[in-house]
Amino acid sequence: MTLRLKQCVQFIEQDCTDLGTCELRILPTRRKRIAVMLEETEYPLTAEDICRALDIKERSIVYEDITHISKSIKNESKELLVQPASCGNCDFVFKVKGTAKRPSKCPKCRGQWIISPGYLIRLRK
Numbered sequence: 001m002t003l004r005l006k007q008c009v010q011f012i013e014q015d016c017t018d019l020g021t022c023e024l025r026i027l028p029t030r031r032k033r034i035a036v037m038l039e040e041t042e043y044p045l046t047a048e049d050i051c052r053a054l055d056i057k058e059r060s061i062v063y064e065d066i067t068h069i070s071k072s073i074k075n076e077s078k079e080l081l082v083q084p085a086s087c088g089n090c091d092f093v094f095k096v097k098g099t100a101k102r103p104s105k106c107p108k109c110r111g112q113w114i115i116s117p118g119y120l121i122r123l124r125k
């Protein structure tokens with residue numbers, strides 16, 4: 001798994017042209033699209049926004065991609081900025097972790113009305 005992930009980062013960076021032999025040929029394309037969306041957006045995008053725009057079925061795929069992108073863009077002097085998830089009930093703000101995901105429950109009020117985290121990519125200052 002580690003190897004696969006590593007290969008994939010390389011493909012993103014090198015803009016792999018040998019797609020016929022690349023078993024991960026789907027991934028670089030989708031991840032790239034997501035990365036471009038996050039770079040060009042003016043306001044933070046949620047996983048739901050990205051799912052809708054790119055017709056992706058599972059939110060978890062997007063979160064996985066964002067986590068991956070956040071690592072691969074470090075070499076390009078870019079960074080992933082996160083608008084943290086919050087509770088729609090009591091305004092509790094979740095801590096931003098190294099892995100992109102949407103919490104399922106508020107630790108403070110136990111509510112399940114969670115406002116999804118938003119993401120965008122900017123050049124590192």
Ligand SMILES: [Zn+2]
Nearest residue numbers: 087090106109
């Ligand atoms: Zn709450």
